[in-house]
Amino acid sequence: MDDYFDRKLISIHDDEDLTEAELILKGTLHTTVRKLPLATFRQHEKQGGEDDDADATDQLTNQSVGGVQRARQLAETNSDDTLPAVYGGLFTVAEYFTRSFDAIKGKFFEKVIAAEDPARRLDVDRNLGKLPQYLLEPDLCWKDLSYTRESLAEDERDRLDALSSLTLDLAQNNQQANADATLFTGNTLVFGEHRTSVVSGGTTARPSLMRKPRALVKELAKSETVVSIDRDVADEYGIDAGSYSLSALLKAVGVDNIHVHIGILFDEDRRPATWENDPQQSTSHRLIEEFEDDFLGQETGHVRNVSLDSENLRLEFDVPVESGSEEEIHIHLSFLYGDNYLNTLYTGSLDAVGKNGSHDAFEDATGLREIISDNEADDLWLGFSVAERENKVFEMSAEGSNNAMEIADMILADEDLSQRLVRFRELCRTGERSEIDDELLSFATALAERYDEERDNEWAEWVYGSDAVQYLRDVALEVLVYDSISRPIFLRRFPDATAPEPIEDGEDQPEPTLSDARYTFEQYLFDIDGDTTKKQTIYRVVRDGTTYRQSGTNIPAGPDDEIDWARAPSKSEIGDRLDIRTPTRTLKSMTDGTSNTNGGILVQRGDTFAVPAPVAHRMGQFMQTVPQQARSKESAKPSALDF
Numbered sequence: 001m002d003d004y005f006d007r008k009l010i011s012i013h014d015d016e017d018l019t020e021a022e023l024i025l026k027g028t029l030h031t032t033v034r035k036l037p038l039a040t041f042r043q044h045e046k047q048g049g050e051d052d053d054a055d056a057t058d059q060l061t062n063q064s065v066g067g068v069q070r071a072r073q074l075a076e077t078n079s080d081d082t083l084p085a086v087y088g089g090l091f092t093v094a095e096y097f098t099r100s101f102d103a104i105k106g107k108f109f110e111k112v113i114a115a116e117d118p119a120r121r122l123d124v125d126r127n128l129g130k131l132p133q134y135l136l137e138p139d140l141c142w143k144d145l146s147y148t149r150e151s152l153a154e155d156e157r158d159r160l161d162a163l164s165s166l167t168l169d170l171a172q173n174n175q176q177a178n179a180d181a182t183l184f185t186g187n188t189l190v191f192g193e194h195r196t197s198v199v200s201g202g203t204t205a206r207p208s209l210m211r212k213p214r215a216l217v218k219e220l221a222k223s224e225t226v227v228s229i230d231r232d233v234a235d236e237y238g239i240d241a242g243s244y245s246l247s248a249l250l251k252a253v254g255v256d257n258i259h260v261h262i263g264i265l266f267d268e269d270r271r272p273a274t275w276e277n278d279p280q281q282s283t284s285h286r287l288i289e290e291f292e293d294d295f296l297g298q299e300t301g302h303v304r305n306v307s308l309d310s311e312n313l314r315l316e317f318d319v320p321v322e323s324g325s326e327e328e329i330h331i332h333l334s335f336l337y338g339d340n341y342l343n344t345l346y347t348g349s350l351d352a353v354g355k356n357g358s359h360d361a362f363e364d365a366t367g368l369r370e371i372i373s374d375n376e377a378d379d380l381w382l383g384f385s386v387a388e389r390e391n392k393v394f395e396m397s398a399e400g401s402n403n404a405m406e407i408a409d410m411i412l413a414d415e416d417l418s419q420r421l422v423r424f425r426e427l428c429r430t431g432e433r434s435e436i437d438d439e440l441l442s443f444a445t446a447l448a449e450r451y452d453e454e455r456d457n458e459w460a461e462w463v464y465g466s467d468a469v470q471y472l473r474d475v476a477l478e479v480l481v482y483d484s485i486s487r488p489i490f491l492r493r494f495p496d497a498t499a500p501e502p503i504e505d506g507e508d509q510p511e512p513t514l515s516d517a518r519y520t521f522e523q524y525l526f527d528i529d530g531d532t533t534k535k536q537t538i539y540r541v542v543r544d545g546t547t548y549r550q551s552g553t554n555i556p557a558g559p560d561d562e563i564d565w566a567r568a569p570s571k572s573e574i575g576d577r578l579d580i581r582t583p584t585r586t587l588k589s590m591t592d593g594t595s596n597t598n599g600g601i602l603v604q605r606g607d608t609f610a611v612p613a614p615v616a617h618r619m620g621q622f623m624q625t626v627p628q629q630a631r632s633k634e635s636a637k638p639s640a641l642d643f
Contacts, residue, residue: 006441007378007477012484017433020115022377024147028108029380034528036383037482040390040404043522106196109265110180113194115148116371117346118364119185126182128215129175132227133163135253136237138184166233168226168246170219177215181345187256188348191216192341197266198278210287213260213333219246220258220319220329221302247321247329259332259348263341265368272338272368275355281313284335288315291333304328312354339367379481386478389463389471396462403459403475404482407451408489411479417447421483422621428484444480448472487526493618494518500598512593512600517615520597524589536623538574538583539590542602543619544626545569546610554624559614568608577626 010022011033018026026033038044114124121138124145134141140160143150152160168175181192193209219226225243234241239252250258262284267277278284292308292315306317313335318328332353336344339359340352343366351361359365386404393402411417424443427436452460452469460468460475483489497519503509512520525535547564548556575582587609593599603612611619 007382007474008376009379009382009437009440009477009481010377011379012428012440012481013433013436020147020149021112024108024111024115025377026379027147028111031529033379033383033481034485036380036387037478037486038528039387040383040402040478041408041482041487042391042394043487106180106194109194109196111145111147112371113181113192113342113345114142114145116366117142117183118366119183119346120148120150121183121185122346123182124180125178127175128177128179128212128219129168129170131168131182132166132249133160134182135184135189135250135255136163136166136233163233166227166229168219168249170226170246174215174219177212179212183345183348184255185348187254188259189250189255189257190259190261190345190348192345193260193262195262195264197268197270198264198273198280199268209262210291213291216258216260217296217303217319217331220250220331222246223323245322247319250329251321251327255329257330257332257348259344259350260334261341261344262333262335263345264335264337265341266338273341274337275357278337284313285310288313288333288335291315309354314353339365342366342368342371382474383478383481386475390475392463393459397457397459403451403455403472404479405492406455407447407472407476407479408482408492410451410454411447412489412493417450418621421480421489422624424480425484426625440477440480444473444476447476447479451476486528487522488622490619490622491518491521493620494521497522500593500596509592509598512598514600514614514618516593516598517600517612520590520593520599520601524594524597525601535586535590537578537626538586539601540623540626541574541577542569542587542609543611543616543623545573546616548613548616554611554616555620556613556617559617561613561617563603563610563613565605565608565610568605568610570607571609572607574609 010018010026011030013026015023015026035044110124114122121142123134123138123141126134126141137160140152140156142148143152143156144160179191180194181190183190183192191212193212195209223245226246227249228243229239229241229249231241233239237253244252264273264278267273268279275281289308289310292306296303296306296317302319302323304318304320306315308315315333317331319331321327321329332350334350334353336353336357340357343359343362344350344352346366347362349362351357352359359367390402390404394400394405411421420443424439427439431439448469452472460471464471479489494517495513495515498513498515499519500516525532525539543554545568546554547567548554548561549564550557550561569577571582571584571587574587587602587604589597589599590602591599591604591609601611601615602609
């Protein structure tokens with residue numbers, strides 16, 4: 001273990017403890033990173049397949065085409081045939097990972113490019129209909145992005161909010177057209193459309209990049225009024241009050257040129273893309289030629305001085321501000337690659353456009369590698385690697401288990417390990433980042449070594465091969481991540497979760513079972529697709545305030561212990577402890593359920609609420625204490641685990 005490389009995991013840390021680069025990465029990958037541990041524990045929605053909904057049908061089709069069912073049949077027929085046994089686990093995780101990552105990586109690069117803009121005014125995903133706000137306050141729009149270095153002062157927020165209703169009345173299909181990047185610099189308005197790599201989306205993806213330039217030119221060529229500027233806004237920003245077409249508005253705020261760049265960021269080897277390394281460049285040539293022939297040809301009388309340089313993937317033309325007017329806006333459209341695209345976007349310069357363009361044309365040029373290098377962490381690759389291997393173990397093991405499940409059960413079976421996990425979760429809420437990181441690695445090491453001593457299997461060797469303890473520490477890390485950001489491992493003490501059965505008219509709602517309770521925990525209190533922190537805090541306050549007659553504490557002596565209702569907290573007391581409005585709806589959802597759960601994680605008597613003894617018995621010391629903001633000398637009872 002001496003040569004083991006430490007892991008950098010950011011998903012368990014609060015946003016305020018992360019750097020700007022880490023915050024962008026966490027925000028972009030958060031849902032995927034939360035769901036990958038579910039795949040490790042065979043709880044991911046794509047690993048079922050028995051439901052009759054569309055997702056299950058799609059999954060069944062994919063697995064059939066992929067040969068998963070056939071591979072499993074072969075493995076069941078001959079237990080010595082291990083190769084097909086590992087395939088099912090690999091397929092389900094890889095399929096989910098590929099789909100989810102393809103969907104989010106573009107957003108990641110959009111945010112990084114905006115955050116690193118030297119001018120600090122590049123905007124992301126600006127709808128064409130909401131362009132006036134940006135044109136008048138580009139610097140404030142950049143500061144308003146959640147992942148940039150600065151935040152708006154109160155007066156700046158008021159200035160920006162005052163422009164929020166200033167929208168363009170465009171054709172419905174153009175209203176929501178947006179650009180990956182928008183930058184107003186000097187007298188030039190720059191729009192950027194990113195493609196992550198030269199092969200992103202295949203040959204069908206690049207045509208979609210032309211939709212936004214088409215929407216822009218169509219609106220520019222119209223003479224209809226799209227916005228009215230009132231006297232207050234006009235005086236504030238030095239323009240005339242009155243009605244404007246889009247081209248007239250742009251001219252009024254100082255736009256003489258519009259540059260639209262389609263940028264390909266990386267090549268197939270994940271290096272900054274270059275002109276020479278684009279296997280789909282012929283598609284770009286075709287698209288820019290079609291744009292001139294098919295689209296600009298339809299705008300005859302509205303578009304002037306068209307100049308196409310297909311060899312350099314460059315198209316230029318002019319749009320008159322008004323029909324018959326000599327005043328015009330110059331439009332430039334081009335395809336660019338890698339660092340040339342990035343610096344062209346940042347500066348508004350056209351010096352690097354074309355096949356002979358070079359980023360040497362820019363002073364203090366910025367490189368893609370330079371701005372991406374700080375955005376590195378181990379959450380995504382580690383989560384996928386462990387999930388993929390642990391699914392293989394599950395498929396191959398006769399016990400229907402894997403290393404991650406066994407480590408989780410080892411923690412739950414040992415009082416000292418359980419208490420250490422409770423302390424770690426509290427540390428994640430209140431401790432310093434360095435303390436959390438140190439304990440994460442220390443705890444994972446201890447779990448790996450303990451499990452390695454006790455195990456009677458060779459599962460780690462099946463999927464790793466060399467130093468098994470090194471691999472097991474990575475598995476232990478993912479168990480701790482699973483407990484921290486996905487679902488708490490104490491739910492493994494409950495029966496398998498079951499979705500509610502439909503109730504016929506006239507039938508009484510059945511009493512919730514422990515399976516119902518687990519389902520409510522998973523789908524409501526720890527909903528993987530939403531932020532349930534507030535709900536969890538409310539639940540902790542109820543758990544802290546519940547006392548059982550036999551034990552005299554908030555941990556029952558057994559599942560049959562009775563609640564001391566005289567000491568149970570009322571809904572108003574719960575709200576007072578958290579300094580919030582009485583959370584009646586949330587408490588009722590935990591008690592009686594929602595449209596898709598049966599509740600069962602709380603019970604109610606009058607206006608008071610408590611945790612049922614069978615539920616609290618299985619929870620043990622987990623979620624026993626309350627967050628810091630709910631603690632007070634008057635209301636919080638002492639607890640052996642109150643840190």
